[in-house]
Amino acid sequence: MNVQPESAVEPTDPVQLRRAFGSFATGVTVVTVGGDCPHGMTANSFTSVSLDPPLALVCVEQQAIMHRSLLERGQFGISVLAAHQEPVARHFANRRRPLGAAQFDAVDWTPGRVTGAPLITGALAHFECELWRSYEGGDHTIFVGSLLSVRREQEADGVLFVRGRFRQITPEGVADLTLDVPAGHAAARGGVTG
Numbered sequence: 045m046n047v048q049p050e051s052a053v054e055p056t057d058p059v060q061l062r063r064a065f066g067s068f069a070t071g072v073t074v075v076t077v078g079g080d081c082p083h084g085m086t087a088n089s090f091t092s093v094s095l096d097p098p099l100a101l102v103c104v105e106q107q108a109i110m111h112r113s114l115l116e117r118g119q120f121g122i123s124v125l126a127a128h129q130e131p132v133a134r135h136f137a138n139r140r141r142p143l144g145a146a147q148f149d150a151v152d153w154t155p156g157r158v159t160g161a162p163l164i165t166g167a168l169a170h171f172e173c174e175l176w177r178s179y180e181g182g183d184h185t186i187f188v189g190s191l192l193s194v195r196r197e198q199e200a201d202g203v204l205f206v207r208g209r210f211r212q213i214t215p216e217g218v219a220d221l222t223l224d225v226p227a228g229h230a231a232a233r234g235g236v237t238g
């Protein structure tokens with residue numbers, strides 16, 4: 045049977061396009077840089093790229109503070125958030141959070157062994173990366189990192205992000221964690237799929 049799409053989306057309509065991108069479910073990470081001015085940012089654009097050499101990428105909006113931090117520092121950490129860490133995701137997506145080291149007061153973290161980037165305690169996995177290449181991607185930059193260290197911390201479910209909502213896999217199925225990320229909230233700008 046030929047199922048008609050619900051509605052055609054104009055690719056140049058950012059609201060509709062974000063909604064369409066948002067139908068692709070992702071996990072959620074926090075990207076961090078260490079040093080004198082540490083910074084963290086929630087990102088669902090994390091993607092594994094290559095096993096040999098080991099590479100992973102994240103897309104960062106050019107206007108984000110993280111964009112500058114990442115270029116300056118050249119090294120970064122990635123924490124893959126567990127199902128119970130939705131508040132952490134909200135914190136690092138909130139543009140009103142404190143800047144610098146103070147933004148990490150709200151979470152437990154340890155410095156990455158190689159880069160010193162803050163790694164979020166309780167995450168499913170931690171990666172430390174050296175910036176390998178960056179590519180222009182419209183209003184985002186695609187940062188490809190070469191992996192310097194990898195730790196699988198625990199076998200558990202991660203937090204999911206789909207259609208603008210955080211969700212969790214439970215024995216009964218997929219459950220909503222909270223209400224939508226509010227429209228107009230900084231978090232709703234969610235990278236390429238937020």
Ligand SMILES: Cc1cc2nc3c(=O)[nH]c(=O)nc-3n(C[C@H](O)[C@H](O)[C@H](O)COP(=O)(O)O)c2cc1C
Binds near residue numbers: 085090139234
């Ligand atoms: C679930 C979720 C995923 C997000 N993913 C990304 C992303 O991949 N890239 C990005 O640039 N922003 C993403 N954002 C938005 C940023 O986290 C948000 O704009 C943040 O405040 C930017 O931080 P900064 O400007 O302080 O660095 C996401 C937000 C949410 C809620």
